[in-house]
Amino acid sequence: MASAAAAPAYKGTTETSKDNIVEVRNISKTYGTDIHALDAINLAFPTGQMTTLLGPSGCGKTTLLKIIAGLLEPSDGQVFVHGRPVTGPGPERAFVFQDFALLPWATVLRNVGFGLELTKHPKSEREEKARHYINEVGLAGFEDKYPHELSGGMRQRVGLARAMAVDADVLLMDEPFSAVDEQTRRKFQEDLLHLLSVERKTVIFVTHSIEEAVYVSDQIVLLSPRPGRIHATIRPDISRDISPDDIRRNKTYLDTVEEIWTDLRKYLD
């Protein structure tokens, strides 16, 4: 945290006064006897904000996200959502997968409505909702296409629409853009920010891209590898009112990217 305090681009590092929708308390995860993936992680995720878990590969960021999702059990500690301890997946959390995890045999419409299908919503209602979010992510006209007929970027839009359609408060995104090419990725980031400003979701976002983290986040959690520990928490002081292109040219944006890079590069050797 010391490095964070010294950096001019970083704002306050702890904000406990905010209403936190997700809280991670003292989470540790070990695989077998010798692989220590996460070590005593304490984190708070403010309601309605976008928090990024950033770090080099092997720092346990995806493990942490899956623990929050209820897909993995921690070896120690607890996760609280709305103040209640997590024992498994729940309807207030929706997941966006790195490899999209779409049903290849189902149309875009059915894929987007799949969460609602599992919770037994009537067909008319889930299709109406699905159509709404297909529209929102910019896939109108592709309702009856199959995933293999779509590009990588479009497939992830389907994954995003599916997560939106179940109306969860928290969106968990596991490197959602890593399987998408660079141009699509940028457009996707912009669309995501726009969509989130409309939908008011809390997002927990895992990435290994520093630029992406600084561009999309309200709060960035830097994790150090083996065992995964919180290295620093950063709140980039960038106004969200300026245009995407201006953000990418913004001095604070560039400085923050640079400082995180200097900070993380020592783990690469």
Next chain:
Amino acid sequence: MSIYGFRIPPVFSLLIWIAIWEVAGQLELAFILPPFSAVLAQLVILVQRADFQAAALLTFQSFAIGMAIAILLGVVIGFLMGTNKIANSVLGMWVNIFASAPLSSLVPVLMLLFGLGQTTIVVTVVLFSTWIIALDTYAGVRHISPSLSEMGRCFGASRWQLISKVLFWAALPEILAGIRMGLIRAVKGIVIGQLLVSVVALGRLFRTFSDNFQFEEFWALTIILFIFALVFSSAIGWLEHKVEYYASTRA
């Protein structure tokens, strides 16, 4: 295959063999080999005979019942093995043994156990095809990307929903491949089994024809069985092709 740059369709080689057969038959080289044209003529007569139709119907019925049981059993066993470690260690060994064992040697035993009727045919089909279906289903279930079942769990799927709405469809290409292999094995089993049993249905006809040196009838019956196996196998192949597009897109 191509000769001097001309593409020869695969059917052509079949025609050559038929021509050789016809010539050899006409020359009366061996009494077990009548000319193809005579076999063909006999085939037309055979399919109109009442005893053939009754035998074929019985065999077909038993075959269909046996396949239905084998598919159900094989898919359930494959799913158990693929989703449950304990089931895999308990069942895995036996399934592998049965899939590779020389099962035709068991047919006389089945005959003793189940008598000389339809039951024996059904059990033979089940015994010959269940294991390969189970193994292929198991491979299919193991092949499913973990994120697909994580996705199901995340969006609130119950255990049954996960299997019926996600895992079954994701493993379907392998299941169909297994069914096709099982089908071919079952036809083999029925031919071998019925030749051994040779007292029920088509098997009895086979035996009668060969015992009485009616080789035209014998070959006609063989050809009918070949066509039967081919039609079934291509029907499953067509189904497999229908789901192939997503087999290749599963990452």
